[in-house]
Amino acid sequence: MSTSQRKIEHLQLCATSPVESRKKGAGFDDIVLVHRALPEISMDEIDLSVEFLGNELKAPFMIASITGGHPGTTAINAALAGAVEELGLGIGVGSQRAAIEDPAQEESFRIVRDMAPSAFVYGNIGAAQIQEYGIEGIEELIEMIDADAMAIHLNFLQEAIQPEGDRDASGALESIREICRLKVPIIVKETGAGISQEDARLLKDAGVAAIDVGGVGGTSWAGVEVYRAREREDIISELLGELFWDFGIPTVPSIIECNALLPVIATGGVRTGLDIAKCLALGSSLASAALPFVEPAMKGKKEVKENISRILGELKVAMFLSGCGDIKKLHSTPTVITGWTKEYIELRGFDAKEFALRSEKSDFQIV
Template sequence: MSTSSRKLEHMQLCAQQQVESRKTGPGFEDVKLVHRALPEMDMDSVDISTSFLGKKLDAPFMIASITGGHPDTTPVNAALAEAAEETGIGIGVGSQRAAIEDPIQEESFSVVRDKAPNAFVYGNIGAAQVKEYGIEGAEKLVEMLDADALAVHLNFLQEAIQPEGDRDATGCIDAIEEICSIDVPIIVKETGAGISREDALLLKEAGVAAIDVGGAGGTSWAGVEVYRAKQRGDRISGHLGELFWDFGIPTIPSLIECRVSLPLIATGGVRTGLDIAKSLALGANLASAALPFVAPALKKGDSVKQRLELMFEELKVAMFLCGCPDIESLRTSSSVVLQGETLEYLDQRGFDIRDIELHSKLL
C-alpha cells in the first residue's frame, strides 16, 4: 500500500473505530489540583494566553498532528487550520513523507498555512525518514508549510506492528542532532507510547528545542493497526497490535520523566480543559490533542472551533478554582497532589515526589 493511501486509511479508522487505549489511562485521574475556596480573583479576568518557542498563542494548546498526504485529507486539514487560526492556537500536520514521495500531495499539507497564516504551524516527519532525508529534506518540509517548527515523530511501536513499517531504529539520535542545525526549532514527539527520562536526556543533549511526550492513554496506533490487519487478514500484525494495544508510558508519568529543562507538550488522552490545567501544573508549556478533532473536522461548520472553545472555558474554570489568573501562575504557583498508579509508577522509577515540587518553577 502506498504511503498516501495508508494515511487516508489511518484517518478513516480514527474517525470510525474505537482506537483509544483500553486499559491504560493517561493518568489525569491520578492528578488532583488543590482547590482554593478563596481564589480572590475575578474569573472573567483569567488570561489563558501564552507563548511557545517565540510565538504568542491565545491559549496553551495545539491541534496535534492528524493527517495529510492524500487529496481527501485536504479539506480536513483546511477545517483544522481554520479553527486554529480563529482561536489563536498552534497546529501540526501529519507526516509529510507522502509529499516527499509524491509532490502532488503537497497541497494537502500547504493548505494548513493557507488557512492559518498567523498560527504556530509545525511540520512533521518520522525519525526513520530523517536519517534518509537529512538537512536538505528537513528544510524542504519546513518550506512546504512556511513552518515555525519541525516535529520529528517517534512511532516505533507502530512501525514494529505494521507490515510496511520501518523497524531500523539505529542512528536516529545522530540524525536528529544533525537537523537541529536548521533555522527552525526541532520538536521531538512520541505518538502514543511516551518518552522516558533516559531518552529525554538524549534528546536534550542532541539539541532539540522541545519535547512532546505523546504518552499512552489516548489514541493507540497499535490498535489502529489491529483494524488494518483484520481488513487484510494479517494474523501476525493483528496479534501484535492486540498484545501491545496499551503498551507505553502514560502521559502524566511521561511528563514527569521529561522534566529536563526543555519546553514540554503534553499529548496523549487530553480531552478537557481540566486535563490541560493538570498538564501545565505539572510542568507542561502546552497541551495538545488530535483524536477529539478528527470527527468534527469531517463535518461542515464550526464543529472544531466549538470543541476548542469549550475546552478553553473548562481551562478558565480550573484556573479560577486554583486561584491562578494566568498561565504563568498555573505553572509556577498551583498545588498538585499525585496518587494511585501514577504515584506508584514514579516511586518505582526513583522519582521521590516528597523531595521535588510538582509545579514547574524549579525546572
C-alpha cells in the same frame, strides 16, 4: 500500499473505530488540583496566553499532527487550521512523507499555512525519513508550510507491528542531532507510547528544542494496526497489536519524566480543559490533542472551533477553582499525585511531595 493511501485509511479508521487506550488511561484520574474555596480572582479576567518557542499563543493548546498527504485531507486540514487561526493557537500537520513521495500531495499541507497565516504551525516527518531524504529534503518540508518549528515523530511501536514497518531504529538520534542545525526549532514527538527521562536527556544533548511526550492514554497505534490486520486476516499482526495496545508510558508520568529537561507538550488522551490544567500544573508548557478533532474536522471549521472553545472554557474553570489567574500561576499550583502514577514516578526517582506541597513561594519553574 502508498503512503498517501495509508494516510486516508488511518484517518477513516480513527473516525469510525475505538482506537484509544483500553487498560491504562493517561493518568489524569491520579491527579488532583488542590481546590481553592477562596480563589480571590475573577474568572473573566483569567489570562490563558503563553509564549512557546518564541511564539505567542492565546491559550496553551494546539491541534496535534493529524493529517495531509491525500486529496481527501485538504478540506480537513483547512477546517483544523481555520479554527486554530481564529483562536490564536497552534497546529501540527501530519507526516509530510506523502508529499516527498508525490509532490501532487503538497497542496493538502500548504492549505494549513494558507488558512492559518499567523498561527504557530509545525511540520512533521519521521526520524527514519531524515536519513532517507537528508537535511535538504527536510528544509523543503519546512518551506512547504513556512513552518515555525519541525516535529520529528517517533513511532517505533507502530512500525514494529505493521508488516510494512521500518524496524531499524539505529542512527535515529544521530539524524535528529544533525537536523537540529536547521534554523527552526526541532520538536521530537512520540505518537502514543511516551518518552522517558533517559531519552529526554539524549534529545536535549542532541539540541532538540522541545518534547511532545505523546503518551499512552489516547490514540493507540497498536490498536489502529489491530483493525488493519483484521481486515487483511493477518492473525500474527493482530495478536501483536492486541498485546502492545497499551504499551508505553502514560502521558502524566511522561510529563514528569521530561519536564525538568526540556519544554514539554503534553499529548495522548488530553480530552478536557481539566486535563490541560493538570498537564500544565505538572510542568508541561502546552497540551495538544488529535483524535477529538478528527470527526469535527470532517464536518467543518465551525465544529472544530466549538470543540476547542468548550475545552478552553473548561480550562478557565479549572484555573478559577485552583486560584490561578494566569498560566505562570498554574505551573506552580499545589498538585497531588496519587495511585498508580505516584507509585510509578516514585520508583523512577521523582518526589510526589514536591508537587503537593509547593506554594506561591516555591521556586518550581518550568524549563
